Amino acid sequence: MSNKLVLVLNCGSSSLKFAVIDAQTGDDKISGLAECFGLENSRIKWKIDGEKHEAALGAFTAHREAVEYIVNKILAEQPELAAKIQAVGHRIVHGGEKFTRSMIIDESVIKGIEDCASLAPLHNPAHLIGIRAAIASFPKLPQVAVFDTAFHQSMPDHAYIYALPYKLYREHGIRRYGMHGTSHLFVSREAAKMLHKPIEDTNVICAHLGNGASVTAIKGGKSVDTSMGLTPLEGLVMGTRCGDIDPSIIYHLVHQLGYTLEEVNNLMNKQSGLLGISELTNDCRGIEEGYADGHKGATLALEIFCYRLAKYIASYTVPLGRLDAVVFTGGIGENSDLIREKVLNMLEIFNFHIDSERNKAARFGKKGIITQDKGTIAMVIPTNEEWVIAEDSIKLINQ
Ligand SMILES: Nc1ncnc2c1ncn2[C@@H]1O[C@H](COP(=O)(O)OP(=O)(O)O)[C@@H](O)[C@H]1O
Ligand SMILES: CC(=O)OP(=O)(O)O
Ligand SMILES: [Mg+2]
Structure with a gap:
């Protein structure tokens, strides 16, 4: 010690x-x-x-x-x-x-x-x-x-400014900030080591899939785009959060269906996502069990989760230009071989060839490449936000 x-x-x-x-x-x-x-x-x-x-x-x-x-x-x-x-x-x-x-x-x-x-x-x-x-x-x-937001401060303004009146940013700081930065930083550094490349020349897309979930495009070690926004509600389908929706749904719920704003906020943050779609659970293990048993809601929730994630990963090739690897992390990313396989199959256009044995082996805390030796690389890296926090703390107090 x-x-x-x-x-x-x-x-x-x-x-x-x-x-x-x-x-x-x-x-x-x-x-x-x-x-x-x-x-x-x-x-x-x-x-x-x-x-x-x-x-x-x-x-x-x-x-x-x-x-x-x-x-x-x-x-x-x-x-x-x-x-x-x-x-x-x-x-x-x-x-x-x-x-x-x-x-x-x-x-x-x-x-x-x-x-x-x-x-x-x-x-x-x-x-x-x-x-x-x-x-x-x-x-x-x-x-x-x-x-969590610090790592994403490297994003260019065209990635973080919403297409709203600019003064909302200027006067009230309304912009995309992004979260899970400590995790994205950690796994992107680990990915560079696994790829035997310097971090400055490594381009990866990291999917942190836990109860909250976000994807980040990381170019040369710097975040250039990320799916969470002003708050952790934007982006992917999550355990209980809806991620991206048409913002007019809020207006509709309030003015046509009589919800209060408080209720809408609660609905989008706590009653949506995997839980809301499946009407079963927010827990991915329960969703996978439901899927295996032919539960319709769980099957639909799983399909929407994977489809949204695949679309985000595909779109984040835009800021990267060259993609060295996709990295899965977080409780779902580190353990669900089913979700990883479904997502990579949807991304066939990027030349991913999943290796079933490698994919099954990289679970329960084990890292590893999960694609075949040909084609684009996908890998699993267990995150360790606590370690980064501990390292930063020691570094700062010794400065
Ligand atoms: N073996 C597994 N298979 C599929 N999903 C799993 C497995 N183990 C954990 N998960 C999922 O991981 C998610 C929790 O991830 P975690 O990163 O611990 O979340 P958070 O840090 O946001 O609380 C839950 O949806 C859980 O079902
Ligand atoms: C920012 C966020 O969503 O955090 P968590 O995954 O811990 O809920
Ligand atoms: Mg977490």
């Missing part, structure tokens, strides 16, 4: 993922999830050196109590490990245009994250609670903010 341990916190709207990571090797010493915040059954699960633990957090717990639990119980039982933690790294979904790189957190960074809260109302307020709780629990440790 090196002396570069970082506690990484990823505060979501109703959960908190955490890990204690060795920034040098990427090994997690502790990893866990506190979930169901605000409900009676909020709980926390964690793993220490592979051994699993679980506890109830008490009714109506939220981020602050969860951070206290991590510090007072989990880390207190591991005093040697706790004493070696050098920094706390926070995943921040929205950094607007202000943050193009990771930052050591001080009052002005907190103010900047607050200023972006209206652009990510589900995420940024939760991050701020996590930051304040972590400062209270670890007053002596440096706190670092690592932004």
